[in-house]
Amino acid sequence: METILFLAHMEAGGTLSKAALETLGAAVEISRDLPGATLVVGLVAADDAQAAADSIACCGAARFLTVTGADFASARYATDAAAAEALARAAGATMVFAPATSRWARCLPGVAQRMHSRADTHVTAVTVEAGAPAITRWYYRQRIEGVSQRAERPWFIVLEPGSAAAWQGPPSHAALEQVPVEIDERLRRTTFAGWHAPRTDQQTIRPEADLLLVAGAGWTKKQADGQTHPADAARLILGFLQLAQASLGGSKSLVDLSGEGQDVLPFMTHLNQVGQTGSTPRHPKGLATCCHGEEPHVVGWRFINQRRAINLDPNCGWARGKADVLYVADAFAVMEQLNALLAR
Amino acid sequence: MIPPYQLVVCAGIVPDPLQTLEPVSGPDGPALKNEAMLPAILDPWAAHALYEAAHLAAQKPGSKVWLVSLGPKAKLQQVMMTVAQKAAFEFVAVDGAAGGFTEAHEAAAALAEAVRSINGLDMARLLLFGGWESASRGAGATLQMLGEQLGIVDQFQGVDELRVREDGALEILERVEGGRHQVSVCAGPPAVLGWATGNLPEPRNNPQIGMANLRGIMPALQKAKPFGPGADGAHFLRAAAPRQQRETRVVKDLSPAEIAREIAAWIARD
Numbered sequence: 001m002e003t004i005l006f007l008a009h010m011e012a013g014g015t016l017s018k019a020a021l022e023t024l025g026a027a028v029e030i031s032r033d034l035p036g037a038t039l040v041v042g043l044v045a046a047d048d049a050q051a052a053a054d055s056i057a058c059c060g061a062a063r064f065l066t067v068t069g070a071d072f073a074s075a076r077y078a079t080d081a082a083a084a085e086a087l088a089r090a091a092g093a094t095m096v097f098a099p100a101t102s103r104w105a106r107c108l109p110g111v112a113q114r115m116h117s118r119a120d121t122h123v124t125a126v127t128v129e130a131g132a133p134a135i136t137r138w139y140y141r142q143r144i145e146g147v148s149q150r151a152e153r154p155w156f157i158v159l160e161p162g163s164a165a166a167w168q169g170p171p172s173h174a175a176l177e178q179v180p181v182e183i184d185e186r187l188r189r190t191t192f193a194g195w196h197a198p199r200t201d202q203q204t205i206r207p208e209a210d211l212l213l214v215a216g217a218g219w220t221k222k223q224a225d226g227q228t229h230p231a232d233a234a235r236l237i238l239g240f241l242q243l244a245q246a247s248l249g250g251s252k253s254l255v256d257l258s259g260e261g262q263d264v265l266p267f268m269t270h271l272n273q274v275g276q277t278g279s280t281p282r283h284p285k286g287l288a289t290c291c292h293g294e295e296p297h298v299v300g301w302r303f304i305n306q307r308r309a310i311n312l313d314p315n316c317g318w319a320r321g322k323a324d325v326l327y328v329a330d331a332f333a334v335m336e337q338l339n340a341l342l343a344r
Numbered sequence: 345m346i347p348p349y350q351l352v353v354c355a356g357i358v359p360d361p362l363q364t365l366e367p368v369s370g371p372d373g374p375a376l377k378n379e380a381m382l383p384a385i386l387d388p389w390a391a392h393a394l395y396e397a398a399h400l401a402a403q404k405p406g407s408k409v410w411l412v413s414l415g416p417k418a419k420l421q422q423v424m425m426t427v428a429q430k431a432a433f434e435f436v437a438v439d440g441a442a443g444g445f446t447e448a449h450e451a452a453a454a455l456a457e458a459v460r461s462i463n464g465l466d467m468a469r470l471l472l473f474g475g476w477e478s479a480s481r482g483a484g485a486t487l488q489m490l491g492e493q494l495g496i497v498d499q500f501q502g503v504d505e506l507r508v509r510e511d512g513a514l515e516i517l518e519r520v521e522g523g524r525h526q527v528s529v530c531a532g533p534p535a536v537l538g539w540a541t542g543n544l545p546e547p548r549n550n551p552q553i554g555m556a557n558l559r560g561i562m563p564a565l566q567k568a569k570p571f572g573p574g575a576d577g578a579h580f581l582r583a584a585a586p587r588q589q590r591e592t593r594v595v596k597d598l599s600p601a602e603i604a605r606e607i608a609a610w611i612a613r614d
Binding site for chain 2: 078
């Protein structure tokens with residue numbers, strides 16, 4: 001019989017993130033589907049985790065465990081791994097569910113190694129097949145999807161945001177049990193020194209946005225007048241992002257052009273890159289503009305539900321068979337009109 | 345004076361991303377169709393790690409770079425012909441098939457043995473580099489597990505920048521949510537850094553470096569220890585390439601204004 005530990009760290013303000021609640025939703029569902037399974041909640045917090053525990057008190061967990069202390073205020077491999085290990089051992093966990101936040105992704109496979117157990121990351125679904133849990137994840141950069149099971153325990157499952165419905169329920173009172181963790185100076189060799197973030201008016205990556213705009217290298221190519229128009233491209237793209245509150249993805253070729261110091265789109269960095277060597281973001285809608293390329297590059301918008309594309313080539317591999325709608329048109333002209341409409 | 349670094353870069357080889365991949369069922373689980381025939385490249389994020397290691401070694405005289413790679417000998421030899429011209433390193437090979445369906449903990453164990461076998465390696469000066477995720481399994485797990493096996497508890501993933509401060513502390517920028525970087529300061533080696541793209545362009549081919557590297561690559565391949573996956577891995581129920589094909593509505597005859605109106609309505613719709 002499985003003991004399923006739901007593992008989460010607090011966000012600023014002592015709340016649980018959307019990704020954490022989605023993972024809790026998946027853990028609750030699996031604990032219901034596996035006969036005799038027990039659900040345990042494990043929270044990592046800088047100070048009091050009571051409010052967060054109370055907010056999920058009705059999830060059906062048998063125990064609510066917490067590791068708290070100033071050492072856990074910010075992400076750090078050494079202390080996060082120690083906290084996760086302590087919670088997993090205290091819970092007697094056979095399965096550990098955690099959201100794929102940068103904080104947990106950084107350390108949980110290492111914790112699995114420490115506990116002589118196994119870890120699967122970037123999991124997109126957890127189901128029960130033939131009476132045993134099974135996970136779905138992608139291989140070769142979202143090009144092959146596999147479903148697998150494991151006999152070894154504990155089994156760490158790091159679930160991708162957007163892969164499950166967020167748990168919802170009324171708050172109540174949770175009886176929190178404190179789990180002690182010994183942190184010595186060896187685990188404090190690394191200190192948190194802040195964040196580097198783009199200026200607010202230059203922020204182009206918005207994970208919670210409803211829409212992803214994918215910009216391709218076509219924005220930097222010669223247009224009908226025989227000239228390139230990088231300044232117009234930048235104005236149109238940034239204007240659209242601001243007006244639609246969209247997130248920006250870039251094809252590898254466009255990002256590489258920017259990285260090589262060409263005067264193209266100065267706000268485009270490798271963080272924006274989607275596809276084979278970039279990210280595969282999850283948004284409800286995606287609009288691809290001036291993107292070209294075949295299957296290996298198209299994985300960048302595999303997890304976009306509704307897809308539309310603007311392209312001058314009606315046979316472009318980015319769009320044909322991949323998008324719901326392909327507008328054969330000049331993206332400069334369409335985006336100019338679109339921004340004007342959105343500005344109204 | 346900051347002592348030199350010992351930089352060990354772990355980098356696997358993966359099928360060229362432009363190849364079409366098709367899974368097939370093998371005796372030990374899924375594999376790639378015609379895997380042996382697919383052209384291979386150095387794993388892209390691990391390649392960035394190699395360039396960053398070479399750059400750091402050049403800045404700190406006396407530092408040395410080792411490239412530890414797990415893959416079939418013949419493929420390693422083929423890939424090293426190109427990689428050898430990019431940066432100076434001593435090559436350490438582990439011979440065996442390692443792809444997307446290989447268990448991370450098994451690859452980590454083989455790499456740990458290879459790292460420990462490096463003559464004269466000073467663990468106190470070790471910076472263990474690699475890609476934050478491979479282009480095959482893409483789990484971001486092997487490097488963490490390797491670090492654990494080597495007893496390194498200062499680990500960083502999604503690294504885009506490493507700066508050595510005057511006191512020898514390492515200032516590290518890691519990718520986190522929302523297009524931001526977390527800035528951490530680590531007292532110094534040993535540390536594990538899983539690199540994302542970094543900031544360095546791919547170095548130009550340097551035939552002189554290539555010739556120097558190649559003198560050590562063939563002996564390293566001959567000495568490569570064999571790697572064989574164990575039997576306690578995941579049990580695959582199925583693996584398939586997505587076949588989903590959308591019925592694309594191709595709109596050719598609308599003006600930019602009409603298209604803009606249609607897209608604006610689509611954006612506004614729930």
